[in-house]
Amino acid sequence: MAKVVLKLEDDVSTDVIYPGRYMATVLPSETPKYAFADHAVFNEKLNQGKIPAGSILVAGLNFGCGSSREQAASCLQGHGLIVLAKSFSRIFMQNAVNVGLRVAVVSELEAKEGDELELAPNRVTNRTSSRDFAIQVLPKAYREIMEGGGLIAHARKKLLERTHRTS
């Protein structure tokens, strides 16, 4: 069971998740500090360790629209957050899968801040409202990368396969 720690509207852009002025900070080990930097209250809670890993952000449509900056995914991953949204922007979704941020598309989800949710592979149960919502199955291309531990490991494997084939 995990708590909804932040509820967001539609079209939350990467400028909100990870403001452009921190873009010179690139390493996944350093980006979490600036997650939602302009949302001072939430950012402070994250940095003070008041939000346990496995906590949930609930967003509307098109979460992560805008810039391709991968920091927007790595900063949330670094805090161990899970993002449930009605839909994601293409680049954010791909970045999330690549860096191992846990995301799921739950198009009907209804949950508010403070609700307790239970996640199963194919559905979310909102324990607070006692309602069930289906999780949309991700395309196979995404699942392979997720299950293989992210894109770095996946690319390494492919690279080794290719070199063995040609040598």
Added chain:
Amino acid sequence: MGMTLAEKILAQSAGVQHVTEGDVLEAKVDLAMSHENAALVINQFMDIYQGTDLKPNVWDPDRIAIVFDHRVPAESSKTATNQKKVRGFVEQQGIKKFHDVRGDRGGICHQILPEFGYVHPGQLVVGTDSHTTTHGALGALAFGIGATEMASVWALGTLRVEVPKSIFVNIYGHCPPGIYAKDIILNLIGKISSQGANFRVLEFHGEAIDAMSTSGRMTLCNMAVEAGATAGMVQGDKETVNYLIGHAGLESIDVDFPMADYDAVYTERIDINASTLSPQIAVPHAVDHVCPIHDVEGIRIDQVVIGSCTNGRIDDLAVAAHTMRNRHVAKNVRVLVFPASWKIYREAMDRGYLDALTNAGAVIMNPGCGCCLGVHQGALADGETALSTTNRNFKGRMGNPNAEVYLCSPAVAAASALKGYITDPRNN
């Protein structure tokens, strides 16, 4: 069943006869672009080689382009250190399409790639920047990817792509005076919303597109991503050839461009009549909050920004210079002009545009992204309003979440700068 332009290019890149929406392919990349964020790509790239006994060499240094533009010259020691790291890598890997902070070959990545003749019709282009969609203006399939994805491309030369659906956008009629590509694309985004084309390609057709310069097509494709589109595309044609030979300095070009089939399948068709458009404005804080200028005329502005990969080209500066020549920027308004490249800067200087603009009170900044993403120059104060020819007005985009950004064409920006409030350029 026929293929769309994007499907044609993906089939070719994957070496297969036919592809259809939803197919997952391993496609060969023709050009892979990064900017300062190459520093992160290098980090992830090295990570891929961890624990293998392979030497970390990129798959093809001639297919990689790196352009410094987001923070030039470096605004902090952190950026300077990132840029230094990238220079070292470029040197070591023999990457020649490298554009450092230089007056002879510098500029914004999305301007440099076409300007130096790197992008051709039919190519598959990826970049670690969401506005990589710009290059669809030259008939390429071009889209943004993240840094780790790019690291994987550097290692493998291929990219896994799921074939996207395409939307047929027909722009008919002709732009009346005072109406530009920017007004067309803002209108479209307002119509279909910022997610209206998510996971899809916008394929632009119609008489207005046929008559449009490559520069205008770049404005359209640049902002395709603001509707969520994977890519925006215009088929290569005579204009593309003229651009590549006349402007980009190529000696010749293979004109056997891929074209969409007449029986290609689109998920949707959108028609826009260019001849009935009025100037369009995106109001804070979303690019799809679009209204005709009439609704926002009179709103006071503090800063005007003319530039960016959307509207920092020579024709954009020409419009601004003609509007502002022998006139003066209103009191308490700052006008910042960012030419999209140094080549454009020099051309604007030769044509007297920079003279006209500075005499009117505008400040010419060095080519680059400037205040477009709020990390470098031209920050806004709390409560201030900017009118900008850039492509995003998200909260905080220009560096201050307590400021507001309106988006418009260079014509609206220049005319409004003179008045100090948003005004219709057709009345001036």
